[in-house]
Amino acid sequence: xxxxxAVSLGQSLPFWSIAPFALMLLGIALIxxxxxxxxxxxxxxxxxxxxxxxxxxLYVVGHEPILLWHTALxxxxxxxxxxxxxxxxxxxxxxxxxxxxxxxxxxxxAVGALLANxxxxxxxxxxxxxxxxxxxxERKHVGHxxxxxxxxxxxxxxxxxPLGDPPLFLGYLRGVPFFWxxxxxxxxxxxxxILLTVFYLLDRRAVxxxxxxxxxxxxxxxxxxxxxxxxxxxxxxxxxxxVLVSPSLPEGIVRDVVRLGVMAAMTGLSxxxxxxxxxRENGFTFGPITEVAVxxxxxxxxxxxxxxxxxxxxxxxxxxxxxxxxxLSGALSSFLDNAPTYLTFASLAQSLGPGTDVAVxxxxxxxxxxxxxxxxxxxxxMGANSYIGNGPNFMVKAIAExxxxxxxxxxxxxxxxxxxxxxxxxxxxxxxx
Numbered sequence: 001x002x003x004x005x006a007v008s009l010g011q012s013l014p015f016w017s018i019a020p021f022a023l024m025l026l027g028i029a030l031i032x033x034x035x036x037x038x039x040x041x042x043x044x045x046x047x048x049x050x051x052x053x054x055x056x057x058l059y060v061v062g063h064e065p066i067l068l069w070h071t072a073l074x075x076x077x078x079x080x081x082x083x084x085x086x087x088x089x090x091x092x093x094x095x096x097x098x099x100x101x102x103x104x105x106x107x108x109x110a111v112g113a114l115l116a117n118x119x120x121x122x123x124x125x126x127x128x129x130x131x132x133x134x135x136x137x138e139r140k141h142v143g144h145x146x147x148x149x150x151x152x153x154x155x156x157x158x159x160x161x162p163l164g165d166p167p168l169f170l171g172y173l174r175g176v177p178f179f180w181x182x183x184x185x186x187x188x189x190x191x192x193x194i195l196l197t198v199f200y201l202l203d204r205r206a207v208x209x210x211x212x213x214x215x216x217x218x219x220x221x222x223x224x225x226x227x228x229x230x231x232x233x234x235x236x237x238x239x240x241x242x243v244l245v246s247p248s249l250p251e252g253i254v255r256d257v258v259r260l261g262v263m264a265a266m267t268g269l270s271x272x273x274x275x276x277x278x279x280r281e282n283g284f285t286f287g288p289i290t291e292v293a294v295x296x297x298x299x300x301x302x303x304x305x306x307x308x309x310x311x312x313x314x315x316x317x318x319x320x321x322x323x324x325x326x327x328l329s330g331a332l333s334s335f336l337d338n339a340p341t342y343l344t345f346a347s348l349a350q351s352l353g354p355g356t357d358v359a360v361x362x363x364x365x366x367x368x369x370x371x372x373x374x375x376x377x378x379x380x381x382m383g384a385n386s387y388i389g390n391g392p393n394f395m396v397k398a399i400a401e402x403x404x405x406x407x408x409x410x411x412x413x414x415x416x417x418x419x420x421x422x423x424x425x426x427x428x429x430x431x432x433x
Contacts, residue, residue, distance in 0.1 A: 009064050009308050017059075017305035020052040021340075024302045027052075028295060029335050029388055033410070042290050049298025057301045067304065070363070073256055074173050075300040078339075079293050081169055082120070084239045084263040089123030090284035091232040091274035096225035100136040100218050102203035105145065106196055108132045112153035113192045119236055121158040121165055125392040126282065128153060131225070133403045138218040141206040146400035146407060147416050148199040152192060154392035155384035159188040159377065163240065165390075167333075167342030167379040174346070175362040176372070178244060183369075187377045187432055194424055229278045235266040242266075283399070292391060296339070303340050310347035311365065320352055322433040326374040330382030330425065334389045342379040349375060374433050382425065385417045386410070 027048055032039040039045065060068045098104050108128060116124035129149060136142045158164025161181055162172035168181055207215075242262035249255040319328065325345055332341040349371040350362065359366035383390035387397060387410055397407050408416065 009060075009067065011312055012063075013305050013309055015309065017056075018309065020056050021299075021302040021306045024049070024052050024298050025340065032388075042287065042294055045291060046294040046297075049294055049301075053298040053301030056304060060301075060304050067308075071300055071304055074170070075296065077173055077256065077260065078166065078170060078300075079289075079296065080260050080263045081163070081239070081243070082122070082166065082292060083289050084267045085120045085123045085163070085236070086126075086289045087267050087286075088232045088235045088239065088270040089119045089127055090282055091229045091270050091278055092127055093228040093278045093281050094127055094131045094225060095223070095228065096131060096135070097137070097221055097223040098135045098225065099222055100139050100207075102200050102207060105132065105136065105203050106200045108135070109149060109152045109199060110192075110196055112149070113157035113196070116153060116157035117160040117164040118240065120163055121154050121390065122288075122392045122395070124157065125149070125154045125396055126284075129396050129399050130282070130403070133400060133405065137403070138214050138221060139206070139210050140214060141209050142405055143407070144199070144202045144206060146396055146405055147413065148195065148202070150393050150396050151384045151417070151421060152195050152199070154396055155390050156188070156191045156195060156381050159184050159191075159380045163243065165380045165383075166339040168376060170339055170343055171346065171362070171372075171376070172243070174343070176360055178247070180360065181376065184373060184376060187373070187381075187428065190428060190431070191381055191424060195420070198420060229274050231273055232270050235270045238266040239263055283402075288391070288395060299340050303343065307343055307347040310344060311350045313351065317348070319348060322370050322374040323429050325349065325371050326378040326429060326433045327425075328378070329375045330378030330385075333379045333383045334385035338379045338383040338390055342375060345375045345379070346372065377428070377432070381428075382421075384421055385414065387413055 031048070057068060060071075108131075112124045112128045115127070119127070129146065132145065132149065133142075136145060155165075158168070159181065162169040162176070162178055164181075168176075171181075172178060239262070242259050246255050246259040249258055319325065325348075329341055329345040332338075332344075346362065346367060349367045350365045352368065352371070354366040354368050357368040357370050360369050360372050384393070387393045401407050407413070
């Protein structure tokens with residue numbers, strides 16, 4: 001996208017043009033709470049996206065059509081990756097019932113923390129939550145398990161690769177090198193290590209409260225772990241290869257076609273070769289990914305004015321320090337979707353220029369690596385602060401309740417996140433930002 005186009009549009013747009021974007025995000029956060037039955041339908045979600053997104057798209061195409069074209073390509077690439085990871089991982093089934101000890105449970109979460117960087121936080125969550133709950137089905141005091149699972153596997157774990165969490169993949173599409181996110185290893189290690197330690201201590205305390213009869217039953221009903229649908233691991237490798245290799249291809253439509261073609265092929269092979277009973281066992285449906293697709297169509301369209309204004313005029317807002325970017329991107333990611341939050345603050349950071357820092361070159365201009373680190377960490381980690389911060393959060397909640405685990409209310413969950421996560425993020429601010 002030529003920078004002159006972005007600058008021209010960003011300078012001419014009035015501030016009120018961001019209203020559809022704000023309404024879109026507020027709708028996603030508030031409509032499910034106020035009108036849950038209406039929000040159950042993906043058609044209704046699509047209607048909201050169309051009402052807010054189509055007028056913005058028509059306006060943009062009338063002024064800078066190339067900008068809308070690039071946005072559409074980003075949207076298709078984004079949904080293609082999420083759809084591929086979601087569909088392929090949905091064909092892998094992990095069965096078994098291990099002893100529900102604190103060490104084994106912590107091991108489940110540690111594996112998820114690594115696996116999420118290959119198959120995404122959604123894929124890792126869907127693969128591991130059911131066998132983890134099955135392993136602990138003989139115990140009574142297990143309410144903390146899905147909550148810490150959401151903290152670790154569904155959110156904080158996906159910080160190391162663009163495959164891990166949607167915000168980082170959007171950054172990759174905008175020009176962040178694939179392996180750049182490995183520089184987030186210190187932040188990832190700090191957050192995940194503390195959370196695994198907290199989980200282990202909580203689980204030890206919970207096991208001490210279990211009855212002797214339940215513990216004996218847990219030992220008696222052990223079953224070894226079994227992995228079914230392993231052919232899908234090859235398809236996941238194909239998706240990873242497509243993402244890794246595409247930057248070496250000629251820039252332009254060829255690169256996009258090859259990447260999208262490989263993802264589509266891997267997804268098609270997974271659907272064709274995976275027995276349907278495995279997907280039924282996983283409770284797999286296309287409902288969640290359809291929901292993501294229709295909502296993000298509206299998000300990608302409505303966020304264009306906000307991104308262009310921030311990229312050109314963001315320096316006017318007085319936000320410049322890494323800790324400000326960490327907390328502001330994190331605060332929005334706690335209640336709004338973390339992917340558009342990431343792009344919003346990345347555009348704001350671009351308006352400040354690279355300064356004296358090492359620059360990361362994104363579409364639209366360079367950005368300070370220090371600020372991008374703070375934005376990446378805030379957007380990914382703080383998605384765990386509420387049920388609506390990241391897509392897998394509500395999925396894990398629903399599966400846990402389906403398995404008979406009592407989950408806290410929206411406010412009750414935030415008491416957990418406020419008492420465990422916020423102190424971790426405060427310490428991280430002083431150490432890293």
